[in-house]
Amino acid sequence: MIMNIEKLIHYAAMAPSGHNTQPWKFSVHDNQIRIHPDFTRRLPVVDPDDHALYISLGCALENLIIAARHEGFSAKVNYFPDDEEYLEVKLTEESSEDDDELFDVIPERQSNRSLYNGESIPDSHLEQLTNVVDSSSTTLRKFYAGHEDAEHIISLVKEANRIQFKDRGFVDELISWIRFSKQEAVEQKDGLTSEAMGFPSVPRWLGKMIIRKFATPEGEAKKCEKMIRSSPVLMVFIAKNQSKKNWVDLGRHFQRAALMATKLGISHAHLNMPCEVESVKEKFSGFLNLKKNEEPLLLIRLGYSKPMPKSPRRNIKEIIKTD
Ligand SMILES: Cc1cc2nc3c(=O)[nH]c(=O)nc-3n(C[C@H](O)[C@H](O)[C@H](O)COP(=O)(O)O)c2cc1C
Known part of the structure; x- marks a missing residue:
C-alpha cells in the first residue's frame, strides 16, 4: 500500500484542542494509524475528567479520516481496542465516499x-x-441572539466566567498555556498565542502581570457578553452519555460542523465556560432539560468576521511515537 502517512498525520494534527495543548501522539503499524492521548498535556483544572482531551482526539480522528478518504482510502475505526488507550484507524484501498469539500x-x-x-x-x-451531526452520540441545539433562551445562556456564561477568573488554579493553568511573545510561540508551537487571541506580543513577565492585574472576573464576563452579542447563533453540543468513546464521537461531529461552517464562510469560537464549571453545568443541563446521562460539553458561537492569525502546531516528528 503506497500512501503518505505523514501527510495524513499532518492533517489530523491541524485539529483544534483545548488551550491548543495538542494532546495527541500518533503511531504507525503497517496499514494502521493509532491516535494516543498524551496525558502530559492534560488540563487538570479546566478539564479534570479529560472530556475535552478526548473531544480533541475525536477532532484529530475526523480530520485523519477525511484526509484518508481524500487520498482514496477507506478508514475503519476501532475505539480503544482491548481496553487499550488508543484509537485505531485501519486503512484499506477501497474507495469510499469522499468528503473533499471538508478536506479542502x-x-x-x-x-x-x-x-x-x-x-x-x-x-x-x-x-x-446541523446535518453533519449524527444523532447516535451527540445532540445539537441552536439558539438565536435576542431570544429569551440566548439571554439565559449569556447569564450562565458570565456566571461561569466569573467563577473561573476568581479561581487562582484556573488562571495559573491558563497563563501556563499562553504564549505571550512571538518567540515563545515559535519555540513551543502550541498554546494560546497573543496573535490568535488578538493581543499584542509582550514579554512573559509583562503578560502575566497584565492577566493577574487586569483580567478581573467582572471585566472578563463583560468581554464575553460582548462577544456573544455579536454572534447571531449559539450551538450546544450535548453528549448522550459520559464515556470516552462518546466524547471522541462528539469531537468528530463537532469537527465536521466546524469544517462545514468554514466552508460556508461562517466563523466559530468556543464559550465552554458553562460546560466547565460543575455548579453552572448543572444549571445549564436543567435549562436544556437534559436526561440523567446527557451532558452539555461544547457551547459555540457562530457568525461572520475577518480571519485571525492561525494558531501554531508542533512538528510532525514531535508527535509521532517511536517506542
Ligand atoms: C475540546 C475543546 C475545548 C475548547 N475550549 C475552548 C474554550 O473554552 N475557549 C476558547 O476560546 N477556545 C477553546 N477551544 C479552542 C482552542 O483554544 C483552539 O482549538 C486552539 O487554540 C487551536 O486553535 P485553532 O482551533 O484556531 O486551530 C477549545 C477547543 C476544543 C477542541
Missing part, C-alpha cells in the same frame, strides 16, 4: 475569537451545519 478547508478552519459583525446566518446554511 481543513487548513483554513480556525477558532475565531474576534467580535463578529452581527449579520444573521441563512437557515439553509444552519441546516447544512
Whole structure:
C-alpha cells in the first residue's frame, strides 16, 4: 500500500484542542494509524475528567479520516481496542465516499475569537451545519441572539466566567498555556498565542502581570457578553452519555460542523465556560432539560468576521511515537 502517512498525520494534527495543548501522539503499524492521548498535556483544572482531551482526539480522528478518504482510502475505526488507550484507524484501498469539500478547508478552519459583525446566518446554511451531526452520540441545539433562551445562556456564561477568573488554579493553568511573545510561540508551537487571541506580543513577565492585574472576573464576563452579542447563533453540543468513546464521537461531529461552517464562510469560537464549571453545568443541563446521562460539553458561537492569525502546531516528528 503506497500512501503518505505523514501527510495524513499532518492533517489530523491541524485539529483544534483545548488551550491548543495538542494532546495527541500518533503511531504507525503497517496499514494502521493509532491516535494516543498524551496525558502530559492534560488540563487538570479546566478539564479534570479529560472530556475535552478526548473531544480533541475525536477532532484529530475526523480530520485523519477525511484526509484518508481524500487520498482514496477507506478508514475503519476501532475505539480503544482491548481496553487499550488508543484509537485505531485501519486503512484499506477501497474507495469510499469522499468528503473533499471538508478536506479542502481543513487548513483554513480556525477558532475565531474576534467580535463578529452581527449579520444573521441563512437557515439553509444552519441546516447544512446541523446535518453533519449524527444523532447516535451527540445532540445539537441552536439558539438565536435576542431570544429569551440566548439571554439565559449569556447569564450562565458570565456566571461561569466569573467563577473561573476568581479561581487562582484556573488562571495559573491558563497563563501556563499562553504564549505571550512571538518567540515563545515559535519555540513551543502550541498554546494560546497573543496573535490568535488578538493581543499584542509582550514579554512573559509583562503578560502575566497584565492577566493577574487586569483580567478581573467582572471585566472578563463583560468581554464575553460582548462577544456573544455579536454572534447571531449559539450551538450546544450535548453528549448522550459520559464515556470516552462518546466524547471522541462528539469531537468528530463537532469537527465536521466546524469544517462545514468554514466552508460556508461562517466563523466559530468556543464559550465552554458553562460546560466547565460543575455548579453552572448543572444549571445549564436543567435549562436544556437534559436526561440523567446527557451532558452539555461544547457551547459555540457562530457568525461572520475577518480571519485571525492561525494558531501554531508542533512538528510532525514531535508527535509521532517511536517506542
Ligand atoms: C475540546 C475543546 C475545548 C475548547 N475550549 C475552548 C474554550 O473554552 N475557549 C476558547 O476560546 N477556545 C477553546 N477551544 C479552542 C482552542 O483554544 C483552539 O482549538 C486552539 O487554540 C487551536 O486553535 P485553532 O482551533 O484556531 O486551530 C477549545 C477547543 C476544543 C477542541
